[in-house]
Amino acid sequence: xxxxxxxxxxxxxxxxxxxxxxxxxxxxxxxxxxxxxxxxxxxxxxxxxxxxxxxxxxxxxxxxxxxxxxxxxxxxxxxxxxxxxxxxxxxxxxxxxxxxxxxxxxxxxxxxxxxxxxxxxxxxxxxxxxxxxxxxxxxxxxxxxxxxxxxxxxxxxxxxxxxxxxxxxxxxxxxxxxxxxxxxxxxxxxxxxxxxxxxxxxxxxxxxxxxxxxxxxxxxxxxxxxxxxxxxxxxxxxxxxxxxxxxxxxxxxxxxxxxxxxxxxxxxxxxxxxxxxxxxxxxxxxxxxxxxxxxxxxxxxxxxxxxxxxxxxxxxxxxxxxxxxxxxxxxxxxxxxxxxxxxxxxxxxxxxxxxxxxxxxxxxxxxxxxxxxxxxxxxxxxxxxxxxxxxxxxxxxxxxxxxxxxxxxxxxxxxxxxxxxxxxxx
Amino acid sequence: xxxxxxxxxxxxxxxxxxxxxxxxxxxxxxxxxxxxxxxxxxxxxxxxxxxxxxxxxxxxxxxxxxxxxxxxxxxxxxxxxxxxxxxxxxxxxxxxxxxxxxxxxxxxxxxxxxxxxxxxxxxxxxxxxxxxxxxxxxxxxxxxxxxxxxxxxxxxxxxxxxxxxxxxxxxxxxxxxxxxxxxxxxxxxxxxxxxxxxxxxxxxxxxxxxxxxxxxxxxxxxxxxxxxxxxxxxxxxxxxxxxxxxxxxxxxxxxxxxxxxxxxxxxxxxxxxxxxxxxxxxxxxxx
Numbered sequence: 161x162x163x164x165x166x167x168x169x170x171x172x173x174x175x176x177x178x179x180x181x182x183x184x185x186x187x188x189x190x191x192x193x194x195x196x197x198x199x200x201x202x203x204x205x206x207x208x209x210x211x212x213x214x215x216x217x218x219x220x221x222x223x224x225x226x227x228x229x230x231x232x233x234x235x236x237x238x239x240x241x242x243x244x245x246x247x248x249x250x251x252x253x254x255x256x257x258x259x260x261x262x263x264x265x266x267x268x269x270x271x272x273x274x275x276x277x278x279x280x281x282x283x284x285x286x287x288x289x290x291x292x293x294x295x296x297x298x299x300x301x302x303x304x305x306x307x308x309x310x311x312x313x314x315x316x317x318x319x320x321x322x323x324x325x326x327x328x329x330x331x332x333x334x335x336x337x338x339x340x341x342x343x344x345x346x347x348x349x350x351x352x353x354x355x356x357x358x359x360x361x362x363x364x365x366x367x368x369x370x371x372x373x374x375x376x377x378x379x380x381x382x383x384x385x386x387x388x389x390x391x392x393x394x395x396x397x398x399x400x401x402x403x404x405x406x407x408x409x410x411x412x413x414x415x416x417x418x419x420x421x422x423x424x425x426x427x428x429x430x431x432x433x434x435x436x437x438x439x440x441x442x443x444x445x446x447x448x449x450x451x452x453x454x455x456x457x458x459x460x461x462x463x464x465x466x467x468x469x470x471x472x473x474x475x476x477x478x479x480x481x482x483x484x485x486x487x488x489x490x491x492x493x494x495x496x497x498x499x500x501x502x503x504x505x506x507x508x509x510x511x512x513x514x515x516x517x518x519x520x521x522x523x524x525x526x527x528x529x530x531x532x533x534x535x536x537x538x539x540x541x542x543x544x545x546x547x548x549x550x551x552x553x554x555x556x557x558x559x560x561x562x563x564x565x566x567x568x569x570x571x572x573x574x575x576x577x578x579x580x581x582x583x584x585x586x
Numbered sequence: 587x588x589x590x591x592x593x594x595x596x597x598x599x600x601x602x603x604x605x606x607x608x609x610x611x612x613x614x615x616x617x618x619x620x621x622x623x624x625x626x627x628x629x630x631x632x633x634x635x636x637x638x639x640x641x642x643x644x645x646x647x648x649x650x651x652x653x654x655x656x657x658x659x660x661x662x663x664x665x666x667x668x669x670x671x672x673x674x675x676x677x678x679x680x681x682x683x684x685x686x687x688x689x690x691x692x693x694x695x696x697x698x699x700x701x702x703x704x705x706x707x708x709x710x711x712x713x714x715x716x717x718x719x720x721x722x723x724x725x726x727x728x729x730x731x732x733x734x735x736x737x738x739x740x741x742x743x744x745x746x747x748x749x750x751x752x753x754x755x756x757x758x759x760x761x762x763x764x765x766x767x768x769x770x771x772x773x774x775x776x777x778x779x780x781x782x783x784x785x786x787x788x789x790x791x792x793x794x795x796x797x798x799x800x801x802x803x804x805x806x807x808x809x810x811x812x813x814x815x816x817x818x819x820x821x822x823x824x825x826x827x828x829x830x831x832x833x834x835x836x837x838x839x840x841x842x843x844x845x846x847x848x849x850x851x852x853x854x855x856x857x858x859x860x861x862x863x864x865x866x867x868x869x870x871x872x873x
Contacts, residue, residue, distance in 0.1 A: 244839045247627045251844075268842060272628035363822050417713030420734035422820045425714035552840040553820040554648060554828060562824065 198489025206256035334457030348436025364423030378461025388543025736826030762796025
């Protein structure tokens with residue numbers, strides 16, 4: 161039997177219409193009605209995070225999945241690949257419902273429209289004022305909020321109390337000025353043998369900003385202008401920080417390997433027990449050997465004061481998510497007091513909120529309490545070109561700081577600082 | 587009949603054709619399009635902006651040093667790789683007791699991925715976790731900064747690459763050696779040729795196709811070096827080990843500029859194309 165041509169065409173048209181309506185029927189996109197408290201209706205959500213903050217994300221997701229209808233599928237991506245994966249997905253509109261991000265890269269993604277505006281949802285939280293202020297600020301564009309703090313990682317001084325005692329220092333008196341920090345490092349280094357005064361990642365731009373900038377901030381100076389378009393890293397305060405570390409290098413107070421340390425192993429020195437005092441990420445606290453007698457203190461300014469680089473991850477809902485209300489349900493829940501205390505503080509981690517420090521876990525873990533108190537005073541620098549200027553090994557920041565520490569002692573840093581400004585403003 | 591045979595032929599070729607179209611031609615066209623466009627990673631295509639991406643290459647202060655370094659690295663690696671793999675192939679060419687073991691031993695590093703091998707060597711060289719410095723100290727020697735100076739970083743990487751690939755090229759050359767008929771050596775010996783003479787006048791000319799393949803593979807591979815430097819040195823110290831492909835990566839994923847990255851890719855592709863044509867011509871002419 162021959163199939164009449166006209167009938168075939170009609171069938172084809174009907175089929176096409178059916179397929180088309182099926183495709184458009186599913187997603188309501190960003191048009192869905194906002195439910196401020198979130199929705200828990202058994203939706204499966206996708207979420208990405210980087211390996212560096214996997215432990216905290218996994219703990220939150222596991223607890224959420226166990227107690228909710230909604231289920232989150234967490235994908236952990238190697239830290240070095242994270243920018244590549246998330247950036248590519250953003251360009252192709254293939255982002256998961258939720259994704260966390262190293263907070264310094266947040267401006268790239270918020271201004272590119274990768275995240276959903278959640279200003280109303282955040283404001284509806286009765287603890288909105290207690291969220292880590294510097295993370296919130298960096299996740300805000302023209303008054304619109306896109307991100308909430310997820311996992312916090314602060315730079316703080318770690319010092320080895322046993323080595324302090326051996327060197328004749330008071331183990332309960334960590335340095336309160338930057339000069340004292342250098343003094344302590346020298347005193348411990350004088351013990352000799354395998355013991356070294358301090359350590360830093362000398363070929364790692366990200367390590368430098370994280371551990372050295374707090375001293376500049378605590379001294380009342382700035383590292384960039386407010387818009388993050390002009391570098392102020394040749395200021396007298398900055399130069400004194402470089403010069404102090406330079407002195408420590410010249411006198412052999414810094415453990416060998418600093419010059420080539422690209423950031424992969426810089427935190428592995430201190431836990432071995434031979435380093436006196438050094439600034440490190442607060443997330444290292446839970447990874448220290450149990451029998452090690454360590455103290456934690458704020459990074460001091462040149463003449464006192466204290467500050468920290470509030471790093472870690474912020475998290476938001478992707479702009480193309482079709483489950484924004486369900487995704488918000490997880491974010492809201494994760495920021496509630498019970499989860500913050502029982503999942504983060506209990507583990508010695510810093511909380512995303514500043515109003516919960518008075519808890520049983522911090523009472524027994526004074527080091528964690530010291531760190532959590534810094535969230536209030538700490539800073540998260542803002543620049544649209546942060547990564548390519550400061551984290552990128554080929555960026556212009558590394559040549560500046562390496563010249564200041566390893567290069568000609570009388571070098572004029574103006575031109576190198578101009579290179580940093582050029583990169584920030586490009 | 588002829589018609590259906592043609593059709594069958596086309597059907598057999600179709601899977602490969604589709605594969606080439608989807609995985610080679612389409613990406614190539616896309617890269618060409620990207621290189622002519624303003625294409626931020628996060629925002630997607632923002633329209634044509636010729637020739638800004640190409641002009642930007644010349645303004646990039648890292649570009650020419652990266653080209654120079656990549657060529658220098660390629661020169662060193664190619665000479666060492668071909669020399670060593672030929673030596674290894676000659677050592678294990680004859681079937682004697684134990685050759686099987688040595689063939690496997692030399693080939694073993696090939697089975698490792700380049701990224702894994704780089705991480706392994708990173709661990710070896712590391713002053714924090716590596717075994718090399720403690721071993722030197724145990725022998726009463728000063729520790730060495732394996733990746734701390736430009737020269738050390740280059741040679742430490744070269745050692746990794748030669749270790750990783752010499753066995754692979756050895757196998758190619760071994761197959762070449764085994765395809766030379768024994769009669770030729772016999773004839774040379776009857777004519778009074780010594781060992782060195784028969785190596786230069788019999789082995790090398792007859793090994794030319796295999797050597798040519800090894801040359802092209804090692805040159806192309808070295809010019810496209812990325813993983814080993816990304817993992818071992820991150821281009822440092824002081825930008826002394828930045829390769830051209832690292833620049834492409836930097837433009838795309840540090841500076842979020844796919845257009846600029848694609849423009850460098852197109853230039854590298856064109857250079858490789860010319861180089862390969864020259865290599866093929868040279869090898870064919872002499873043969």
